[in-house]
Amino acid sequence: MQLKAGDYLFMEGSFDDHLYIVKKGFLTAERREHGMTQVQWVFEPGSLIGEGSLLENRPHTHAVKASVDSELIVLEQSELKQSLAKSPNWFVSIVYFLSRRFREAEKKHAQHNRIRALPSLLFILSQGFQNKNFDVKEMMKNLYFLTGLKSKEALYLLQILESLGLFKIFDGQIHHPNYHVIQMLYGALFFRATRKQIPATILSITDQLILNAFVQTTKENGFLFKEQTAIESATFFKMGSKYAHGLRLSNKSLDDLLNKKILTHVTELDSDFIYGDIDSILDLLELNRIYPLLDKKLIDTP
Amino acid sequence: MYKVIPPVQMCVKAGFIVFKPDESPKQLIIVEEGKLIAYEWKNGEKSFVFEMNPGDLIGVAALLEKEEIHYHIEAAIDSKITIIDEECMESQLIKAPVWLVALMKSLSLRTRELKKSRKQTRSPNLLQSMTLFLYYKNAKELPLFETIQEYCFQTRSSIKSAYANLKYLHSNNMICLKGDNEETIFIDEPMLLSILTDCFSSKQSQSPYYPFHLSPLEKECLLFLSKYNSSELESGAWLNILQSQNPLFSASEWIRFQEHRIFVKVSEDKFLIHQEKIREVLLALENEKNIKKIILCN
Incomplete structure (x- = not known):
């Protein structure tokens, strides 16, 4: 298969049950974030593209584009099935285990990024309202610049905080934020992380x-x-x-x-x-209602 | 013709030690029936790590990536297991198509890369990230150490890199580090930080940053407007005022001013000067050379 520089092999979210091996040239896995194209990986000769889609029929998580004129070897899913049919069961188990482990790692990676970016989101929410950002898109963009959290994960985070009653989202805007509780929550997380102790605001x-x-x-x-x-x-x-x-x-x-x-x-x-x-007491009680739920929600969200 | 060395299948009794780190050879263990548990010794005590049920396996990294298994593996109940050692795996890998072996190695490598990247900062541009953080701090004066600590808590950036970026912003007159040991950050003009982050965004999205693409006529009119005390006026009235300042001012400049929120619509056809926006544009122009230098180098 030949690709000209700038040609797309496939787009983000598309389904495709082929495995591609780069024979010549270079390709990049890209993702659009806030109007910018972020290169996630570079595929050089010998690299494989589309493992997840081939083994688990998952949609592609990135778009892949040829950076220069490139040549690819294309393998059909049927070839994989034939090869695996000839292999012993234990070998097939290993192949699927590797695929499953990769998917789990991707999931944990996204979860980890969300947990890591939560304090920054609370920080922006508590500080940002006094400045200019009420807009969800603007908020997600700034969160991306601050922490690198992708918009899909940022949206999950906003939905988690909304479900905890910290604000309401409608018409692409954040409404009725509980500034004081947001600030206290940020303070509690910062204190917990830096002092390795339970913050004074977290009550028995x-x-x-x-x-x-x-x-x-x-x-x-x-x-x-x-x-x-x-x-x-x-x-x-x-x-x-x-x-x-x-x-x-x-x-x-x-x-x-x-x-x-x-x-x-x-x-x-x-x-x-x-x-x-x-x-202040009502805010403190609200903080203590939210605090134990937060960790659970962050982990439970897919 | 290569011959595949068959794996070893074993039935083990509860309590049987299947694997001991440092003693057992590199191997991959698949649970066929029963249950295994993984544990480690901590301060002389046996500490449970995870359990393995039928279909689970351990030791892929040991065989494919030459990594050690760090846990003791023991049968929790009577179990049936399959053990694949290096020889057995290699004999199968030789027989498998090259692309299938490459597929397995690629999955393994990318899983490892994902795990490794958890410890790294994800901010696409650390200087931009620091600028945005300082802007959001919304303070004229900040203690250096605490600020770096808070920034690193949020971004997982290293203290060294955070400090280097502060020094860079200081040397480019965006902030000022003062005190005997530069222990305080002074931010004379927080809006400058907001301008710098907007410039970074424009660069990344390859869209022009509006203030740096103003015509001399527009600049002249903005300067005029910055000193103009006004109330709400209709668009025609504003056009007249601006044309009296410079007759070349036309409807297209008026539309551009609206697009860039130099004027805000307050009612049906009434507009008000957005003085804060004009201040931002003029501040960007005042610092144009400096900002462009930072953007170009980062």
Whole structure:
């Protein structure tokens, strides 16, 4: 088979059950990303093209184009089948194992890239809104320039974050982003990666139950203190338990939240109350809802 | 005529050690029936790694890529296995068509390349990536070490390369590294970083960067507009104003100004000057020589 320089052997996404061996010339595997053509591989004489499609009838993941005039040897899938039919079973197992392993490696590679690019996406989302980027395409383009994440994977990431309720996507735009939670999530991931510790914003189940009880009880029994929301300690301990799934609330159970300055306990002469910023607490609870789900979603997405 | 050396088939009892690293020869093991487990010794303790069920195999890399199997393999229950050693594999590879052997090696090599590339940064252009990162940081002053640390966390770029790119941006007047040990990054004009990333994008998509393709007439009009205090006006009124500045200003320049968002449409036929956009264009022109040099070299 002869190809002139610039001729395409096949396009990305097309089906083709041939295996090509480069006899002469050079070809490139290309992918279009944000209006740019990215060369992924260069095939030189002796290289094989189309292994995945031949063995597993998968669509081509890249377009392949001749860089110079080239000559290829074309092998039909039937030739592969004939050869394998003559081979012992164990040999056939190895061939298909190699193909499967390659596909798995491609899948893991994409998954790995997504996980790696997540902090950058959160970073752009949290910073970008204050600048100019509300547009999904623009966001994906910048994510690509920053981390190299391809648009297909970037879209998966955006959909994961949308499914977690961090924003809504419609008409190609990102709407109603929860900036504060996005920033906290980015901060938590950065802290986890650099310090190898659990970030202070990630709370134990007990602390989350207490905060939830605080939010619920202050709705009926709260009062304002220093522009924050407060509740009498005795009322909170008495009423809060029903919202904390039976957890017995006491001064001691608040220790962790007091140390982290999420709640403040005031005990003066005749007053004994607890206060905190309800908006920050709600964001913190939202972060703690999302955080454990995120890893699972990142791994589960195909 | 080559003769294929047949593989060894074995029935093993639970607990039988099928493979020991450093002791067993290079081989490929296929589970036909039963179950095998792979484990390693860590601090004197047996640590489970994975299990193998019928159809699974281990040791392809050992035979095709001369890599070692690092795990101990043991039968978890009574099992039937096939063992292929180097001689057996080679006798089959000699018999197989050359293209089939090449196919197997290619699959193996590309799998290894994919695994290897996980540790590498994927940013298509690290200087562009750093520029974009600094732009998004949206700060006039940044601590050097923490900034590099955060950038490397996001991009998996090396500290050395991140620092080299900061130095490069500094030497080309995009940012300024100050302090006794250059421990602070100063960004006088964050918009310049945005302009530089736009220029990189234009280069990669082979599309012209608008500010560098303005005619002298358009430049003159932009300078005029940058000092013009205006309210919303109709297109005809704007055309008159710009023609009074330079009679050569025509409808085609007006359309180009709209396309490049020098004017924004605010109602049916009312337009407003986009002063921020004009500032961006003029800033790009002011730094044209410098920006073009960076783009050309990267």
